[in-house]
Amino acid sequence: MILLDFGYERAATLQQAAAWLARLGDGAHVLAGGTDLLPSLRAELVSPGVLVGLSGIEPEPPRLTADGSIRIDALTRLSSLAHAGLVREKLPMLADSALAVGSNQIREMATLGGNLCQETRCLYLNQRHDYQFAAPCFKRGGDCCHPFPRNDRQTCWSVHMSDIAPALIALGAELEILGGAGMRRIGAAELYTGSGLQPLSLGRAELVRAVIVPPPPPRSGWGFHKSTVRGGLEFGMAVIAVSLQLAEDGASCCGARIAVGAVRERPLRLESAERALVGARLDDERLARVAPDAAKALNPLPHHGFTRRHLLDNVAVYLRRALAQAAERARTGRA
Amino acid sequence: MLEANESTPVTAKRSQSQLISLCVNGEWREVAVKPRLTLVEVIRDSIGLTGTKASCESGACGACTVLLEDRPILACLTLAIECDGKRVQTVEGLAEGGKLSAIQDAFLDQGAVQCGFCTPGMLMSATALLRDCPKPSREEINKALEGNLCRCTGYNAIVDAVLQASGQGVEPVMK
Incomplete structure (x- = not known):
């Protein structure tokens, strides 16, 4: 059961979602597949006033671009990604990494962009603590770190668990980021800051729109x-x-x-x-x-x-x- | 990138119920839901179909598996409001005209039910598997059911039941 009350708006396009997120500010959170966000809502790790749902946006199928790269919509479900003919044929590592995620049901729901932007994890951070009191940790705005009691750096030593991100980095993929200021393109590794407190380099209303993977070189x-x-x-x-x-x-x-x-x-x-x-x-x-x-x-x-x-x-x-x-x-x- | 549709007003009506329509097991229903309600809560509490179980509520057990537009999903990680206008099939929708489906029959026959709590989820995952892949191997069955936990550890009988339902040489044991 999710105890928090929030509003819900379904965006018709990604531009609309980005614009709404920009307008609503910190009170809004984007919802794609939900397999990472809903447990975070239950654990009260995030408490948005409004969720901007992307389920009304149909992802484009993966396609070959003019320069031979493969462009994959960030809203592609992991099961479609793992079984897409083009991806299986040209980027088998990416298909295998998608197949390694979660379970069959999770792959049917979760999106590529959501997998890349998932919350970091530790044994304490992603749990509900109403059954047993646990003081809020640094990431939850408190002043301790449960897995590392001697962590006195006001930081969060949680781990980013994406299975797909390492594959994309090894393949030299780039990400298309959509935001209020327009589009920008970054290397897959640049999505991450290295800080557990703020793992993503995305701005407040920025969304990953697509993943572009160059064709693997010969030999x-x-x-x-x-x-x-x-x-x-x-x-x-x-x-x-x-x-x-x-x-x-x-x-x-x-x-x-x-x-x-x-x-x-x-x-x-x-x-x-x-x-x-x-x-x-x-x-x-x-x-x-x-x-x-x-x-x-x-x-x-x-x-x-x-x-x-x-x-x-x-x-x-x-x-x-x-x-x-x-x-x-x-x-x-x-x- | 500000476009015309950006001016559409976002009305954040916290906790206000909205009317959604769901086609549950072939029957359209209108239900008033708050945005925070998950599909499993609506199926069980508003619609009254308690076959679907809510257990871990974090995607770790698969007891709440239902078919949404024929795809197996976790009803505990899906907001009901996101399912407006969609078709849902629950374990109650497997039997037709009082006759159990082949996979339900096979579960009974193989004794693939112990405490029974995981069974509805297992049946829905197995139904989706057999639709996509009518003759799955043991390995394919394991992969398709990896998201359904059975704490009674009755997995062998469950895999046998899927093999029996797909007509692959596993003999009925109870008949």
Whole structure:
């Protein structure tokens, strides 16, 4: 049961939604699929006066643009994204990352934009606390941090759990942001600030309108892994997305993008590991060295009962496997 | 980007009920709902169909699964006001003319019901699966039912029931 009373307005277009949000200010919140917002409303993590619903806006199907990029409407449901022929064929990593989210029902409801803009999580933040008193934490306007009692920096060490964001970052995707001042385009990683208090770089009335993914270059391959305990209906303990490109000799690496999600307040790019791979031969020995080094440089936030050590070990193993898989796909040309 | 339709007045009528129409199991109904009411609350409390269960209310258990425009969704994470003009099918709509559907029959036959609380959600997820994929493999069934938790842990019988309903070599055990 949602205890808070709010008004509801259904927008007919995204422009209208953005204009309403601008006019209504902090009292309004946008509602897309609702799978992230409704639990936040129940937990009273957000308390809007009005919800601006986007369910009346029909998303455009994913399409190929003139320059060969693939443009995906941010309101695309994750199940449509995972099963769209164009996405499956050209961007299998993106389809797999969408299929890794939540459950069948959640994928039927949740949208691509909503997944990217979801609330960060920790064991305390996203819970209702009416059954047992818990003092408000920094993010809720209080003055403590439950998972990190020695956090004295007035900040929030919660984790961004999107499964799709790391895949988009590894694919070099860009986002179209619609706001009062018009359209702007940013890299997928720039959506995130790195602060748990304010995880998104979006302005008050800005909305993600579309995701534009460049076509994967020739001789490239991908690897994706979401580490979970059960294997379904779960937030990841770490989400790893890799794309590698081979040089014309077919053995050495000429381009690498590695992103790890669910370990910090934003998805991280592993730039030192990328530098260690570019120009090198992608043999097992090299990958076995790069992956643990990259994990060591990661500094994950322990979250949801997983210790720092466990997360580092997990990333070291699955990053090596994802890199090996990406290298294999780049060599064989098989998606 | 300010357009003409931006001037449409936004009337934030807090907590005021609005009339919506829902086609529940083939029958159109008008219901007055407050914006904060979820679909599962309206189905159970306003319409009186208590087959659909509300349990975790956070998307973690799937007990509230219903079909909205033939797609399986979580009624606890859907605002009823967003469903205005849409078709909803609940577990009460599976049987036709007093005759249970094939999947309901298979659940009974395989003993795929223990405490029964997850069963309505399981049936709706399984119904959606069999519509999209009439002969699912065990793996496909597991994936389709990943969002439905059974705390009695009766999963094997449930998967067997879906296989039986799809006519794939699982023998009826009770008949």
